[in-house]
Amino acid sequence: MRESKFKKIFIIISLIFVLVLPFSLKASGNANNNCIKVTVNQGDTLWKIAKEHKRENEDVRKLIYEIRKINKLDSAVIVPGQTLLIPQK
Structure with a gap:
């Protein structure tokens, strides 16, 4: 009885994992496909780089947040x- 309960739970968790994984991989892959690579030069700041690459009418702070998130930066230090x-975009 107990074994069949664990089997059902395992199957449900496995199905959820199999159904969700492709969507999460696609989302992370798209983030990198829509990016350009920039090499930091002496005197550059995250603010300066974001300001140079921001889209029209975009808040620089939002782009800095996105850059930090994509690059897994804990701070704005580069x-x-x-x-x-x-x-x-």
């Missing part, structure tokens, strides 16, 4: 030679 993905 260093020369670092490569950043910048989202393009």
Whole structure:
């Protein structure tokens, strides 16, 4: 009895995983496909890079948030030679 209950739970969890995984991979893949690579130069700041690459009427702060999220940055600190993905829409 108990074994069949665990089997049912395992099957349900497996189905959820199989159904959700392709969508999560597609979403993360699309983020990188719509990006350009920028190499940080001496004196660059995240604000400066975002301002140079922002879209018309876009808030620079929103783009900085997106850049940090895509590049998994814990802070706005960047260093020369670092490569950043910048989202393009």
